[in-house]
Amino acid sequence: MTSLLSNYSSKIRPIKNQGGSLQMSIDLFLANINDISTTEQKMTTTGYLKVKWTDELLVWNSTTTGMYWMQFNQKDIWIPDVVVKNGLTAFKMMGGDFYYIYVYNDGAVYWYPYTVFETSCDLDVTHFPFDTQTCSVIIKSWSYSRWEVNFTIGSDKIDAGEKMGYSVTIFLTFAVFLTIVSAELPMNSDSTSILNVYLIIELAISIMGIIISSVQLRLNHRKPGKKIGEVFCKLVRAGRILRCEKSNVKGCFLKPCRGADNTKIDVIDCKSKMENYPQDDSVEEEEDEIEWSDVSSAIDFFSFWILLSVQIIVTVVIFSYAKSN
The missing domain is CATH 2.70.170.10 (Neurotransmitter-gated ion-channel ligand-binding domain)
Incomplete structure (x- = not known):
């Protein structure tokens, strides 16, 4: 350390070309x-x-x-x-x-x-x-x-740790809200308020979010050399297909998709694409490579849509029932 700092100045930018950035x-x-x-x-x-x-x-x-x-x-x-x-x-x-x-x-x-x-x-x-x-x-x-x-x-991007912290915050918010609402509702031992039922379901959904974030965090930080199970591989491939990403069919989409700007993405001509690929298994293995971060991303993708669907269904059913009665 002493030899490195012998001719070193902490007042000069540490680049040899002082005219550069x-x-x-x-x-x-x-x-x-x-x-x-x-x-x-x-x-x-x-x-x-x-x-x-x-x-x-x-x-x-x-x-x-x-x-x-x-x-x-x-x-x-x-x-x-x-x-x-x-x-x-x-x-x-x-x-x-x-x-x-x-x-x-x-x-x-x-x-x-x-x-x-x-x-x-x-x-x-x-x-x-x-x-x-x-x-x-x-x-x-x-x-x-x-x-x-x-x-x-x-x-550096947002990791599952930040997601888990956000999930815990949402859970605590619903817990506090449930406590406030319960204190304001009239006391009755024969029936339960629909609003209370709705908040309890929201708490359950929040708990599911915390559990899923915990699983994501654990999988995302697994060692790269650890074997990935076939179930996780199928989950990743299914997520790539649904998100219009390339699967392991050597550069071909399984069906036409539409991009974010609503422009049509045509099916790739598999025959012409195959002519440009070397006749060995190296390409297939490279395109089929799946890491633990991909598994975590696939779980996040499916969990989002499943929980969102449950959230919409529960909200519509409960408030429709409350309105009809």
Whole structure:
């Protein structure tokens, strides 16, 4: 570490061509939405950033050293002066001297600054309670232009863990709502309110959502080398067919589908496509490759439509019964 930092300056961008732009990817992971104030027009959230870039001056031979990564204190190496542009608290750089940054032997740098975001948010309650609000957390480098430091959105997506947290929130919402409604209903030991029955069914649907999210989370994080059962493979193939994706028939759709813009997708000429494929089994095996993330996605696809159908049927039946009586 000492030899790497001997001629290193934390005030200079870590690229050999100082006329070029340093490419950085950034992801925002929300841990909690603490508060949304309509009167103060602000949103308070807790979370952290995942900032990745390549430091061309911190590269070493992992074969000779036996070290593939090291941790550096934030103050010892160059980091971008990341700030929250639409923040409402003190304007300061994220991170701190107690932060340690992961640096790998190829120069890849990973920085995870954690903070509480208090950001401005224009809230329009004209259509409440059927309104949709969009709040932004604007992150930028204050001292560098995009020609010097260019931020791009990273590739990390929402995982099943966030879905499970959302499912638990919905469950607790219905539980609290059921408690409030039960307290306001007249006491009667001979009959049960239809509204109570409806809320109990909603609780059951929420519990099913939590169970499904738990299964998704477990399957999504299974080791890639673990064998996938035939049932899961059939589920993935069925989901691909229903979503108009290619199955393992070497580039041919099983039937015509329509895209998002309502344009017809014609059936691919299988005969002409087959002529372009090599006569071996390598292509078929490649196209038939299924990972555990595909299994999790297929379960999510089918669960969404099944629970949505149950939700619609239950709502229509119960409220139709209540209206008829």
